[in-house]
Structures are given as C-alpha cells and as structure tokens.
Amino acid sequence: MLEELDAMLSGHFIPYYKVCLGLAAIVSLVFSIVLSHGSVFEGKIAVIDLDGSNYSTELISKVNTSPFIEITEVIRSPVNPITLVSHDRNLGVLYIPKGLEKSLKKGDKTVKLGYFADDSNDAQNAKVMQSLNEIIPESGAELSVGKVAALGLGREATEATLSPMQLKTRTMFNPASSSTISTIIYFVYFFSSLTYGLTSLMIVGRLKTMGMWNTVIERGLLPLLARTVPYALFYTTALTLITAILVLFGQLRFDGNYFVFVPSIFMTGLAFGWLGFLLSWNTHHPGEGASRMIFLVPPGFIMGGSTMAVGIMPIWTFYASHAFPLVWLFRFFRDIGIRGRSFVDMLSTYGIFIIYLTVIAFIVMLFVNRIKNSQVE
Incomplete structure (x- = not known):
C-alpha cells in the first residue's frame, strides 16, 4: 500500500488522487452550470x-x-x-x-x-x-x-365537448424504442474514443521519455500532425466495422449513405489526436498525459446528445460543446445515420468541422514555433 502511494505521488505515473478529485469537481461544478436549463424535478x-x-x-x-x-x-x-x-x-x-x-x-x-x-x-x-x-x-x-352527460349528448359527444382537440405523438426515427439506436451505438463510439484518447494523450510524454521530442519539433508542424493519421485510420476502421455488423444483422438502422459519414469519423480521429497534443504538451511521461483524459472525451459524451437532449442546454453551452470532438461525431451520426441527410445537406457542417480542425492545427503550430524560437534564443 505504501509503495503504491509513493508511486502515485512520485509524478512518474498517473496521479490518481488528482484525477478522481478533478473528475468529481468537473461533474459537480461545471456541468451543474452547463445543464442549468434541464428539467427540474420537485x-x-x-x-x-x-x-x-x-x-x-x-x-x-x-x-x-x-x-x-x-x-x-x-x-x-x-x-x-x-x-x-x-x-x-x-x-x-x-x-x-x-x-x-x-x-x-x-x-x-x-x-x-x-x-x-x-x-x-x-x-x-x-x-x-x-x-x-x-x-x-x-x-x-x-x-x-x-x-354534460346529463344533457344526453352521448359519450363521444361529451368527450368532444370537454376536449375539442387532442394531441397525438408519433416517433419519427425510433418507433420501436430500440436501445441499439438510442444507447448502444453511442457507447460503442464513446469507448472506442476513450482508448484512442488515452493513446493520443500519451504520445507527447512517450516522445519525451524516448528522447525524440527535440527531433520531432525540428521536423516541424506537419510531421507532428501526421503522427495521428495511422491512429485515425484504425479508429475509422474499427467504428466502421462495428457499425456494419450492427446494420447487417438488423440491429441498427442507418438511413443515410455511410460513405458520407466515413469522413466525419476520420476527421474526429484527427481532432482527438491534435487536441491530445495540446492537452499533454507540457507533460513529461505517458502516464501524466493519460491522466488528462477527463478533459478530452467524457465532456463530449455528456454534451453530445447521447445521454440527454441538447436542447436543454443554454445556447452558449451548445456552441461551446463543439470544442469536444465527440460532439461532432454524434452530430454527424444523428444527421446522416438517423435522419438520413445527404452529402449536400451536410456540406455546411463539414465546412465548419474543417474550420474547427484548422483552428486546432493553428494552435499546435503556435506551440511548435514557440519551442523553436526558445531553442534558437
């Protein structure tokens, strides 16, 4: 017990005492503000x-x-x-x-x-x-x-008199209330993103531990960003494979063209990788980077519409939630997979997503140039 406590406090491994407290603080403080427009019970x-x-x-x-x-x-x-x-x-x-x-x-x-x-x-x-x-x-x-009944109008006439109009509800996209559409597919994307997020957050610490960091910085921005491409390709392949199996066996309804959806998965993978660089930029070993997972994937899962309706969030929170990559993936899935939107319909969303990736790449470039300038001085 004392050895594990020393390892936890040494700074060479995941500082769990910080992670657990940080996660509790984020959930209780931040999301209580973010979700302040939710339904109030009692x-x-x-x-x-x-x-x-x-x-x-x-x-x-x-x-x-x-x-x-x-x-x-x-x-x-x-x-x-x-x-x-x-x-x-x-x-x-x-x-x-x-x-x-x-x-x-x-x-x-x-x-x-x-x-x-x-x-x-x-x-x-x-x-x-x-x-x-x-x-x-x-x-x-x-x-x-x-x-009213004593007037002799009859049951239907009485009901019509008391209630001249009624509202009937029809579900458009999931009339059978299938958990695969509403829950399982979101968890598949979430847990796949967790593993990739951990990997991307540990890249910077791994390069520093292996003594390759200075060489990577000297190569410039594009070689650094390109390191995430293999991970993004495997990320895309894994989600495509699982989605295809669910569709083929009749467990998942995918109404749109899947080839319209595929680029969004790959772009989400790039976003996870590049944001992982920014979040772990000042880390010195992989474990320290992995401890920052709570800032990368879980917020997108919570605010991406998988566990709640996005409409209950304040408008500023709705826009701010798009800083997390998983929000984009869930948004593309709902539009293309569930609502069946075409490529033309999604052009504007893809355009904004490209701008989002460009902004992240630009910030990474600023970090790289700052290190280069400090080395020259």
Missing part, C-alpha cells in the same frame, strides 16, 4: 388558498403528487407573492381564489386560478407550468362530466 411552489374548502385541499394534494411539483407551504390569507419567492424559496405561487368550490358546484361561471411564476429563471418553471396546465383543466373536467 420544483418548489407555495400556495395561497383563500377558499379553504375540502375541494381546494384535494386539489392541492393532487398538485403535490406531480413528479415536477412540491408544495412547500400553504397560506390561508392574502400575502404578497413576491415574499414567497424571495431568496429562491419557491419557483412560483399558486393562487386559489375564494369561492372556488361554491362556483364549481353551481357551474355559473368559469373559475380562474392564478400562478405567479418567478421568471428570474423561467426555464425552471417550464415543467411546473406544464404540469399545472394539465392538472387544473383535468380536475375541472372531472366535475363537468356528469353535468
């Missing part, structure tokens, strides 16, 4: 119940059972709703007017409930307002069924 709201009847109590209990709403407090007297949402106590306030139960039983007029939403962060209120818009009309319709 959103806290307060209720001002001026009716105080049995029906209003039942209605509050029904609202509280929603998976997206939690009633934190019920107040029976008029209160300024601003005080109830101050200091982030609640996301909003549901207002139940006096005479609710009486008006519903008489049926002489429509009763309007109010919801005061704290729109300082309206994204958090999305699910709350959606749930309330479902629960409140549904509860009112339950009371009206008997009255």
Whole structure:
C-alpha cells in the first residue's frame, strides 16, 4: 500500500488522487452550470388558498403528487407573492381564489386560478407550468362530466365537448424504442474514443521519455500532425466495422449513405489526436498525459446528445460543446445515420468541422514555433 502511494505521488505515473478529485469537481461544478436549463424535478411552489374548502385541499394534494411539483407551504390569507419567492424559496405561487368550490358546484361561471411564476429563471418553471396546465383543466373536467352527460349528448359527444382537440405523438426515427439506436451505438463510439484518447494523450510524454521530442519539433508542424493519421485510420476502421455488423444483422438502422459519414469519423480521429497534443504538451511521461483524459472525451459524451437532449442546454453551452470532438461525431451520426441527410445537406457542417480542425492545427503550430524560437534564443 505504501509503495503504491509513493508511486502515485512520485509524478512518474498517473496521479490518481488528482484525477478522481478533478473528475468529481468537473461533474459537480461545471456541468451543474452547463445543464442549468434541464428539467427540474420537485420544483418548489407555495400556495395561497383563500377558499379553504375540502375541494381546494384535494386539489392541492393532487398538485403535490406531480413528479415536477412540491408544495412547500400553504397560506390561508392574502400575502404578497413576491415574499414567497424571495431568496429562491419557491419557483412560483399558486393562487386559489375564494369561492372556488361554491362556483364549481353551481357551474355559473368559469373559475380562474392564478400562478405567479418567478421568471428570474423561467426555464425552471417550464415543467411546473406544464404540469399545472394539465392538472387544473383535468380536475375541472372531472366535475363537468356528469353535468354534460346529463344533457344526453352521448359519450363521444361529451368527450368532444370537454376536449375539442387532442394531441397525438408519433416517433419519427425510433418507433420501436430500440436501445441499439438510442444507447448502444453511442457507447460503442464513446469507448472506442476513450482508448484512442488515452493513446493520443500519451504520445507527447512517450516522445519525451524516448528522447525524440527535440527531433520531432525540428521536423516541424506537419510531421507532428501526421503522427495521428495511422491512429485515425484504425479508429475509422474499427467504428466502421462495428457499425456494419450492427446494420447487417438488423440491429441498427442507418438511413443515410455511410460513405458520407466515413469522413466525419476520420476527421474526429484527427481532432482527438491534435487536441491530445495540446492537452499533454507540457507533460513529461505517458502516464501524466493519460491522466488528462477527463478533459478530452467524457465532456463530449455528456454534451453530445447521447445521454440527454441538447436542447436543454443554454445556447452558449451548445456552441461551446463543439470544442469536444465527440460532439461532432454524434452530430454527424444523428444527421446522416438517423435522419438520413445527404452529402449536400451536410456540406455546411463539414465546412465548419474543417474550420474547427484548422483552428486546432493553428494552435499546435503556435506551440511548435514557440519551442523553436526558445531553442534558437
């Protein structure tokens, strides 16, 4: 145990104590900001119940059972709703007017409930307002069924009267909810990228350990960038082989032309390699470079749309996520493989991807030139 602890702290191998703490910090801090626009479960709201009847109590209990709403407090007297949402106590306030139960039983007029939403962060209120818009009309319709049915309209006519329009959903790309399309293929690409990412991050440390670093720098930019080409070719071959097997055996639906998709895999491989150079530039041995894996592959897997809908991210996060190569690969797969987009449709995306690779290569060139200039001086 003491020997392994000494090895961990020596600086010659992967500093696991840094890796584990760094990963936890990134997930808990960075992604809590990045994913701040996600759905909020058990959103806290307060209720001002001026009716105080049995029906209003039942209605509050029904609202509280929603998976997206939690009633934190019920107040029976008029209160300024601003005080109830101050200091982030609640996301909003549901207002139940006096005479609710009486008006519903008489049926002489429509009763309007109010919801005061704290729109300082309206994204958090999305699910709350959606749930309330479902629960409140549904509860009112339950009371009206008997009255409408007594008019002799019949079941269908009654349903049409209570609900003149309905929304039906149809899934476009994965009607069978196949896990191969939605989950497995993303994990295949992710784990293949993990192994390649580790390899690319260890190249710089390996060259320094072998005493070849100065020679590599003297050769210039293109020979350094070319070192990633063999890895990118094998990366492309591996993903193509696995994808072909899944398609041939009927486990994966690939709607587009695979030859339109292949260049994106190779370009992603180049991006992994070149970003690996930048992340491991100041490392002195392979293990030190491998410890920086958390900055290369996992962020792209999390923000690339494999584990969540990219639409819940803030717009700036959506664009910033494209700094990670795996985001590009997932984007090309969804457009070409699932949505069946053609080469013409993907030209603009490929063009932006080429610009992205050019920027990375330019930064690597700046690093190479800086070392060359320091050696001359």
